[in-house]
Amino acid sequence: MLSLVVAAAVAQIGTKAPVMPMAIAPEVQANVLAIETLAYKRDFAGAKSLVRILPKRQLVVSWDDSAVPSALKATMAKTRDAAFGAWTKGVHDLRMMVGTANADIKIGFGATTKWSYGHAAGEPLISATVGLPDKDSLAAVHNDLAKIFGLSLGIAEMPVTTFIVGPKNPAASARLQAHPMEVGLANSILDAADDLRMRVNANRVIEPASASLSTTVSGIKDGPLVQGQPLKWPISVTNRGTGILRFRVIPDCSCFASPQPENVVPGATKTVQIGMDTKEYFGQVAKELYLVSNDAKQPVRIIPVEVQLVARYRILPEKGQVVSSDTASGTFETYLFTPPGHPIRILRSDPMGLTPLIDIQPWKGTLADPANGEGPMPREGYRIRLTLDEIPEGQRVATGLIMATDDPTIPEIRYLMFFQRGILAMPASVFFGEVGSKPVEAVVTLSRPDRPFKITSIETLSKHITITQDSTKPTEYKLRVRFDGKATPGDYTSTIVVKTDDVKQPTVEIRVNASVR
Numbered sequence: 313m314l315s316l317v318v319a320a321a322v323a324q325i326g327t328k329a330p331v332m333p334m335a336i337a338p339e340v341q342a343n344v345l346a347i348e349t350l351a352y353k354r355d356f357a358g359a360k361s362l363v364r365i366l367p368k369r370q371l372v373v374s375w376d377d378s379a380v381p382s383a384l385k386a387t388m389a390k391t392r393d394a395a396f397g398a399w400t401k402g403v404h405d406l407r408m409m410v411g412t413a414n415a416d417i418k419i420g421f422g423a424t425t426k427w428s429y430g431h432a433a434g435e436p437l438i439s440a441t442v443g444l445p446d447k448d449s450l451a452a453v454h455n456d457l458a459k460i461f462g463l464s465l466g467i468a469e470m471p472v473t474t475f476i477v478g479p480k481n482p483a484a485s486a487r488l489q490a491h492p493m494e495v496g497l498a499n500s501i502l503d504a505a506d507d508l509r510m511r512v513n514a515n516r517v518i519e520p521a522s523a524s525l526s527t528t529v530s531g532i533k534d535g536p537l538v539q540g541q542p543l544k545w546p547i548s549v550t551n552r553g554t555g556i557l558r559f560r561v562i563p564d565c566s567c568f569a570s571p572q573p574e575n576v577v578p579g580a581t582k583t584v585q586i587g588m589d590t591k592e593y594f595g596q597v598a599k600e601l602y603l604v605s606n607d608a609k610q611p612v613r614i615i616p617v618e619v620q621l622v623a624r625y626r627i628l629p630e631k632g633q634v635v636s637s638d639t640a641s642g643t644f645e646t647y648l649f650t651p652p653g654h655p656i657r658i659l660r661s662d663p664m665g666l667t668p669l670i671d672i673q674p675w676k677g678t679l680a681d682p683a684n685g686e687g688p689m690p691r692e693g694y695r696i697r698l699t700l701d702e703i704p705e706g707q708r709v710a711t712g713l714i715m716a717t718d719d720p721t722i723p724e725i726r727y728l729m730f731f732q733r734g735i736l737a738m739p740a741s742v743f744f745g746e747v748g749s750k751p752v753e754a755v756v757t758l759s760r761p762d763r764p765f766k767i768t769s770i771e772t773l774s775k776h777i778t779i780t781q782d783s784t785k786p787t788e789y790k791l792r793v794r795f796d797g798k799a800t801p802g803d804y805t806s807t808i809v810v811k812t813d814d815v816k817q818p819t820v821e822i823r824v825n826a827s828v829r
Contacts, residue, residue: 329520708732
């Protein structure tokens with residue numbers, strides 16, 4: 313009696329189609345459904361003839377490099393092996409053999425990269441053409457080949473640029489390796505394919521089933537909201553299919569809290585919450601969520617997210633300012649303000665860089681914010697004044713402060729600026745290093761922010777140095793220093809003397825050094 317019960321249970325299990333993993337390519341899903349339909353009709357011979365076009369771990373690759381220049385054939389073979397190796401580091405028991413008999417993947421070369429899936433008995437999983445390479449496009453060829461191998465594992469194309477199966481970047485110089493998420497997807501798909509293959513080879517009757525995802529969420533728009541406020545949105549998914557639906561929302565940045573994968577039985581609906589941390593953003597923020605599932609026709613859907621965030625605070629002038637000073641002492645004022653109804657209280661301040669005298673006072677006034685497209689309007693916050701004594705002559709020095717606040721989402725605000733005394737040469741000297749007989753060049757920038765000046769003449773104390781100058785604004789000049797390489801071998805030293813119209817700094821000297829072979 314017990315044996316009959318066990319046999320009945322096994323027969324019942326045998327009739328259930330395996331649940332397909334997320335992100336399985338629609339073309340592969342179509343093949344799975346065709347196999348299940350044949351097995352359900354007890355056409356096991358037909359089902360067995362099709363299981364060959366399911367993803368597998370032992371792959372035979374037909375490699376036609378007849379269109380590749382002879383000088384690149386060996387390089388292409390190495391590139392192929394490296395591209396396959398991008399997957400073998402994480403995908404269990406993945407192996408490749410190059411051959412022509414019963415090939416699972418057919419690869420040739422042509423004008424552009426393209427591919428197609430097999431759908432009939434005797435066809436390979438994928439037939440592909442790779443764009444003809446040159447010595448400067450080997451990374452692109454590697455990534456194209458790695459993508460073809462990834463697609464042969466059943467993974468759908470994804471919109472994630474860091475994925476091998478993501479969109480192609482023609483300018484990419486890095487050879488992509490499989491992302492851990494891609495590896496997990498590949499292993500799940502291969503496990504499901506192995507399960508289906510085993511059932512078909514055991515002549516199991518399989519009831520065809522496929523998931524169908526339905527959602528009303530095509531995009532998310534929110535705001536205006538103040539930066540730092542946490543956001544949360546519901547995404548509801550209904551399974552309109554006959555098989556179990558698996559889905560997950562994958563974000564394009566770490567600012568989102570991504571929920572765990574969910575299973576939805578046919579006819580049911582499940583809702584997940586997507587959270588966003590907005591501390592690092594303000595203005596018009598555009599992101600993407602990827603709704604990844606085992607939907608038979610559209611396993612990857614893009615959900616655009618647009619959020620209008622008002623900056624939690626603004627400091628104008630913004631950090632990074634360079635202020636000129638004619639003396640050893642300089643003073644600078646900036647203003648911190650917040651959106652109406654969202655004040656920030658400064659609890660304390662500490663110096664940063666060269667220690668300034670810090671004076672912070674409550675402030676109300678009218679101020680424009682051009683960077684945010686805002687004209688003059690009432691503002692409220694703090695006036696911050698920084699005074700620095702003993703600014704070294706002919707130097708640019710950094711100073712600033714760190715302000716502790718009462719807002720736990722932005723516990724501190726850092727502000728850094730620079731004082732510059734006089735006209736500054738950057739770099740202060742030119743070192744060409746070891747040079748031969750060929751000419752070498754370097755660029756020196758002379759500047760004094762917010763205070764125009766003129767260069768009246770440039771003298772070089774060496775016949776081996778020539779100078780050309782260029783200026784796009786009256787506060788900055790670029791000097792192109794050219795050394796002809798014809799000096800006597802040994803240590804070379806010279807000086808460039810720049811004369812200006814500034815009575816306090818009529819000359820700026822720039823040293824030039826080289827080691828001549």
